[in-house]
Amino acid sequence: MKLDSKIPSGPIEKKWDNHRFEMKLVNPANKRKYRVIVVGSGLAGASAAATLSELGYEVDCFCFQDSPRRAHSIAAQGGINAAKNYQNDGDSIHRLFYDTVKGGDFRSREANVYRLAQVSVNIIDQCVAQGVPFAREYGGTLANRSFGGAQVSRTFYARGQTGQQLLLGAYSALEKQIGAGAVRMFARHEMLELVLIDGHARGIVTRDLQTGAIEAWAADAVVLATGGYSNAFFLSTNATGCNVTATWRAFKKGAAFANPCYTQIHPTCIPVHGEHQSKLTLMSESLRNDGRIWVPKKAGDSRAPGQIPHDERDYYLERKYPSFGNLSPRDISSRAAKQVCDEGRGVGPGGQGVYLDFADAIQRLGEDVVRDRYGNLFQMYEQITGENPYRLPMRIYPAPHYTMGGLWVDYNLMSTIPGLHVVGEANFSDHGANRLGASALMQGLADGYFVLPYTIGDYFANAKQPKVTTDHPEFKRTIEEVGGRVKRLLSIKGKRTVNSYHRELGRLLWEKCGMARNAQGLKEALVRIPEIRAEFWENVSVTGEGGDLNQALERAGRVADFLEFGELMVRDALEREESCGGHFREEYQTADGEALRNDDKFAHVAAWEYQGPDKAPIRHKESLEFENVHLATRSYK
Amino acid sequence: MSAGTMKLKLRVWRQKNGNTPGKMIDYLAEDVSPDMSFLEMLDVVNEKLEAKGDEPIAFDHDCREGICGTCSLVIDGQAHGPIPGVTTCQLHMRSFRDGQEVTIEPFRAAAFPVVKDLVVNRGAFDKVVAAGGFVSVRTGGTPDGNAIPISKEEADLSMDAAACIGCGACVAACPNASAMLFVGAQISKYKHLPQGQVERTSRANGMIAEMDAQGFGNCTNHRECEAVCPKEIPIRVIAELNREFIRAKSKGKRVAGKSDGA
Numbered sequence: 001m002k003l004d005s006k007i008p009s010g011p012i013e014k015k016w017d018n019h020r021f022e023m024k025l026v027n028p029a030n031k032r033k034y035r036v037i038v039v040g041s042g043l044a045g046a047s048a049a050a051t052l053s054e055l056g057y058e059v060d061c062f063c064f065q066d067s068p069r070r071a072h073s074i075a076a077q078g079g080i081n082a083a084k085n086y087q088n089d090g091d092s093i094h095r096l097f098y099d100t101v102k103g104g105d106f107r108s109r110e111a112n113v114y115r116l117a118q119v120s121v122n123i124i125d126q127c128v129a130q131g132v133p134f135a136r137e138y139g140g141t142l143a144n145r146s147f148g149g150a151q152v153s154r155t156f157y158a159r160g161q162t163g164q165q166l167l168l169g170a171y172s173a174l175e176k177q178i179g180a181g182a183v184r185m186f187a188r189h190e191m192l193e194l195v196l197i198d199g200h201a202r203g204i205v206t207r208d209l210q211t212g213a214i215e216a217w218a219a220d221a222v223v224l225a226t227g228g229y230s231n232a233f234f235l236s237t238n239a240t241g242c243n244v245t246a247t248w249r250a251f252k253k254g255a256a257f258a259n260p261c262y263t264q265i266h267p268t269c270i271p272v273h274g275e276h277q278s279k280l281t282l283m284s285e286s287l288r289n290d291g292r293i294w295v296p297k298k299a300g301d302s303r304a305p306g307q308i309p310h311d312e313r314d315y316y317l318e319r320k321y322p323s324f325g326n327l328s329p330r331d332i333s334s335r336a337a338k339q340v341c342d343e344g345r346g347v348g349p350g351g352q353g354v355y356l357d358f359a360d361a362i363q364r365l366g367e368d369v370v371r372d373r374y375g376n377l378f379q380m381y382e383q384i385t386g387e388n389p390y391r392l393p394m395r396i397y398p399a400p401h402y403t404m405g406g407l408w409v410d411y412n413l414m415s416t417i418p419g420l421h422v423v424g425e426a427n428f429s430d431h432g433a434n435r436l437g438a439s440a441l442m443q444g445l446a447d448g449y450f451v452l453p454y455t456i457g458d459y460f461a462n463a464k465q466p467k468v469t470t471d472h473p474e475f476k477r478t479i480e481e482v483g484g485r486v487k488r489l490l491s492i493k494g495k496r497t498v499n500s501y502h503r504e505l506g507r508l509l510w511e512k513c514g515m516a517r518n519a520q521g522l523k524e525a526l527v528r529i530p531e532i533r534a535e536f537w538e539n540v541s542v543t544g545e546g547g548d549l550n551q552a553l554e555r556a557g558r559v560a561d562f563l564e565f566g567e568l569m570v571r572d573a574l575e576r577e578e579s580c581g582g583h584f585r586e587e588y589q590t591a592d593g594e595a596l597r598n599d600d601k602f603a604h605v606a607a608w609e610y611q612g613p614d615k616a617p618i619r620h621k622e623s624l625e626f627e628n629v630h631l632a633t634r635s636y637k
Numbered sequence: 638m639s640a641g642t643m644k645l646k647l648r649v650w651r652q653k654n655g656n657t658p659g660k661m662i663d664y665l666a667e668d669v670s671p672d673m674s675f676l677e678m679l680d681v682v683n684e685k686l687e688a689k690g691d692e693p694i695a696f697d698h699d700c701r702e703g704i705c706g707t708c709s710l711v712i713d714g715q716a717h718g719p720i721p722g723v724t725t726c727q728l729h730m731r732s733f734r735d736g737q738e739v740t741i742e743p744f745r746a747a748a749f750p751v752v753k754d755l756v757v758n759r760g761a762f763d764k765v766v767a768a769g770g771f772v773s774v775r776t777g778g779t780p781d782g783n784a785i786p787i788s789k790e791e792a793d794l795s796m797d798a799a800a801c802i803g804c805g806a807c808v809a810a811c812p813n814a815s816a817m818l819f820v821g822a823q824i825s826k827y828k829h830l831p832q833g834q835v836e837r838t839s840r841a842n843g844m845i846a847e848m849d850a851q852g853f854g855n856c857t858n859h860r861e862c863e864a865v866c867p868k869e870i871p872i873r874v875i876a877e878l879n880r881e882f883i884r885a886k887s888k889g890k891r892v893a894g895k896s897d898g899a
Contacts, residue, residue: 051776066697067763069803070705086783122777129779131772131832133795140786158796164704165799172771179767187760210752239699273672276681279701380703383720383727386672449776497687499680544692548654549753551695552687 003622006410007111016115024461031056037219042071044424045225047448050173053182064190069171072239076163077284079155080441082120091152093117101629104432105581119450130169147437155438201420212547216475221419228403228425234506236400237282243558255415256607258408258428261573266401267333271353280399285437290361299344324636331582334398348395357393404431408607412455423447433581494539502559518586522574533563643669643735650742671731695754703727706802711742716806716865724867744809748852761851769843770823791829798825800868807862813854818862821874841885
């Protein structure tokens with residue numbers, strides 16, 4: 001497998017402009033001759049589907065939810081970054097680029113990140129034009145706030161519902177095209193296989209979740225916009241339906257999977273409360289603008305927070321990282337929280353929590369201002385925990401959130417399979433080993449609105465492929481294969497529920513391949529995962545039939561893929577002998593316990609190539625060059 | 638954090654699919670912790686059913702943090718259950734008491750046919766949005782975001798309406814199965830923004846015609862929609878919808894979207 005990143009030549013500021021000019025165009029009359037399949041309808045998928053259709057391509061869009069408006073992008077709260085410099089506080093495209101490369105701990109591709117910073121400016125304009133009700137100042141201009149990891153106010157937001165509003169913008173653009181008959185939308189359809197003909201991605205096989213029908217769809221290119229795989233951990237901030245299935249099936253068909261061990265642990269989630277918990281809920285990172293994080297200085301201090309005097313509290317982020325303090329990036333904040341809890345200073349039941357305290361902010365600003373800024377988040381917290389955060393500090397703990405790993409793509413967002421493009425969280429491209437706040441929404445929309453629509457045309461213009469229909473034997477064969485897999489799951493009729501396997505895998509991954517990991521634990525996981533997988537295929541209980549809505553069957557298919565994928569995640573973590581981003585290999589740390597990166601050996605993307613069911617995958621490297629942001633140790637002190 | 642567990646008797650609507658009649662079936666929910674969400678309580682009931690080889694109760698859900706609008710359920714006669722301003726997934730069992738009998742039904746409306754058990758098809762909402770719930774701007778070439786100032790008050794009014802998550806509780810709660818709170822929210826969102834002005838007429842005409850075509854009823858001021866809305870969308874959006882409708886009537890019949898597209 002050859003990893004050709006296709007990074008354009010020239011100075012970084014010119015790469016995207018030059019590339020856009022050099023790429024071949026498809027003439028408007030010919031665009032309608034090309035059909036594109038877009039899988040997923042979140043920020044990346046909906047924006048891509050709408051824009052490709054506006055350009056004139058025939059688009060089929062698929063999502064497993066009952067409506068494209070329900071993709072998990074909707075849950076993002078805090079905001080979206082853009083290098084507008086509206087606040088005149090020194091922001092620029094170059095600074096957003098610099099912050100993102102540094103924030104990713106020098107494990108992302110400079111050229112991609114620069115382009116992301118460039119188009120960030122257009123994204124805001126696009127969304128405003130669509131009628132996204134961003135927060136405004138009294139004078140009518142757009143409001144900005146600062147956000148975890150950034151020292152400038154470049155984050156645009158719509159109350160605590162930025163993801164929802166941006167998604168509704170993209171969704172409305174998509175519905176406009178659906179209404180005009182230019183996009184065919186298939187809700188409640190789950191992609192279960194990718195179809196390759198002559199080595200090119202030419203279609204997919206789906207299961208209609210309402211009727212159970214397994215059908216094939218042919219196209220000239222396939223776009224995966226299927227999000228991240230944090231649900232491998234079972235408990236995560238992802239929606240319960242989020243899964244790895246589409247990208248995993250593409251991996252097994254030859255698409256390289258890059259950096260699967262790069263999972264972001266978000267520092268501000270509501271802590272776990274019990275065995276039956278199904279998900280973790282994020283509290284927006286914007287809360288860290290005014291909330292102060294602390295734990296008692298003494299281990300085992302079980303007094304109520306109000307009873308602990310100020311000088312017996314440890315505001316550990318402000319102490320350890322004075323210049324960033326409570327706004328330290330996610331990986332730093334997460335690890336610091338874990339550390340104080342490991343020292344026995346955690347608060348709340350089980351000691352897995354730290355305080356996020358608004359008492360000072362309420363005193364300084366008044367309760368009304370705090371309510372105006374964060375009211376809906378406070379309400380949500382109270383609803384979940386039964387505690388009033390205006391009176392008691394919130395309790396938070398890190399949890400699996402975004403995944404920076406994903407299918408490897410080149411500068412054109414194409415995977416190692418020609419014709420298979422991957423956008424948004426499903427690819428690996430822009431965040432390196434860590435993601436800064438408010439940058440996921442930016443990447444999803446950048447890919448969908450402003451990158452893919454250009455680059456896919458270049459693919460069509462260059463890769464002349466014969467037309468195929470679903471009558472091609474490869475489609476028929478794949479339908480049978482998918483049908484066989486569904487039948488097999490239904491025929492096991494074992495004793496253990498799908499969820500029990502998912503929970504077991506998730507706990508193992510969190511313990512051995514979570515925020516802190518070591519070679520011994522990872523090797524143990526590599527033994528255990530195949531055992532769980534083998535038992536799953538012998539003893540899982542999947543009830544019901546294949547011919548109608550069957551949620552147990554849907555979950556079983558997704559967990560089966562997590563059981564394979566989890567192993568790759570652990571393998572990747574084991575090979576990466578350095579601490580990088582939020583990925584702390586305990587063997588590699590500095591004397592004062594900070595992460596120790598190894599640029600000599602690991603300044604590269606690890607891209608895995610599938611070799612067959614019982615064979616170890618091959619690890620390829622794309623080395624990363626840092627010409628514009630010089631490799632340096634990150635310091636937030 | 639509360640201690641102790643509860644037992645509840647559930648009466649749940651089970652229906653194999655849209656072509657088969659449904660009925661209420663009783664289940665026992667045991668070891669229910671007050672900290673569980675309502676859906677987590679159902680997960681536990683389902684896991685027991687699955688372990689026995691019985692089919693779990695089908696219900697819609699996804700984000701489980703009150704924003705995707707996927708979860709539904711009518712609980713003891715109320716869409717999203719007894720607590721105002723929350724979705725079913727954010728309803729916690731501390732709102733129930735030990736030994737309580739709880740009735741769980743799907744959102745019922747002719748425009749929301751039952752798919753299975755508690756799952757209904759709310760695709761009609763997407764059709765209404767496709768009939769005009771957008772600004773016909775193409776990607777790229779848009780003016781700077783600050784080029785058109787919008788006062789904070791107007792932006793906030795727009796945002797109040799845009800908070801709608803499209804869950805459909807308004808329809809389920811309305812004796813007429815009216816979608817006017819939902820449609821009003823979409824209309825109001827654009828009405829308060831300069832970007833929404835150009836297509837005001839075609840938007841109102843298109844969305845209202847589609848709302849009728851999808852089989853939703855009209856508003857007769859019961860205000861049940863506002864009472865159950867998990868995002869507390871104010872009923873003023875229906876007043877705005879009516880005003881937009883009258884205005885559009887006097888302006889002719891253009892329907893959104895039909896002349897656009899590639």
